[in-house]
Amino acid sequence: MKCPFCSNQDTQVKDSRPSEDGRVIRRRRGCPKCDRRFTTFERFQIQQVFVIKNDGRRELFEPEKLTRCLLIALGKRPVTKQTVSNIIAEIEQSLSEEGKTEIRSEEIGDLVLEKLKNVDFVGYIRYASVYNEFDNLDDFYKLVGKLEQ
Template identity: 50%
Template sequence: MRCPFCGNLETQVKDSRPSEDGAAIRRRRSCQECNGRFTTFERVQLRELMIVKRSGRRTPFDRTKLERSIAIATRKRPVDQEQVDRMVSGIVRELESMGETDIQSEVVGELVMKALRSLDVVAYVRYASVYRDFRETSDFAKFLGDEGLSDNEDT
């Protein structure tokens, strides 16, 4: 593993243990050259997933991009990183278990929407506003009405 500080290829594993959700191995490493310490995570990848965009373009599935979009939706919300990590791992497992290597981008979006709705309603609406391309306040009002998220509900 290359050291992120000096680029040296000689790093040593100091400690290995399962991550909190059990979906990865967390390794503490030390660089032989600069003595820098850093953490890496190893995850099982069952198959190489390709995302098929609306335009028909195919791109490799990027877990980091999924994590980033969820982090934006949950920013300044009472959602901790462990909850986000579990949610992302669950979505990835579901995608891998579909048995297909080509996944429509809409499928990923709907899985994220479903998971966010059960995690945090505000994050769900934030994500939906980008995913569904809301352009006016009436788009929000229609979405909230369609989803049963009216002002008089306790959410």
């Protein structure tokens, strides 16, 4: 790995630790030339998955985009960023295990809602209101009624 400070090609791994979920390895590296340290993260690369949008367009699946949406839905809620990361990792793992190369945006929305249902009721409703394009208060009442059953 090339040193980001002096471009030396000969860096050394000083410490390696897996993340809590075991999907990412954090490595502390040192450069013998400039004596500086830096951190790298190693994670598996899932097969490229394309999301088929409602209008038929195909976009590359971007976990970061989904993370932003979840953080908005869970804003000011007692849910940690680690929990959001775990949700995204579980969805990525699900896509990887199924070996899908394409998935409809509705399917991703359903996966997210299934995860949110067990994490935060208010966040679930917020996400569902955007995902399902609620037009009026009756849509909210129907969702809450369905969840209470």
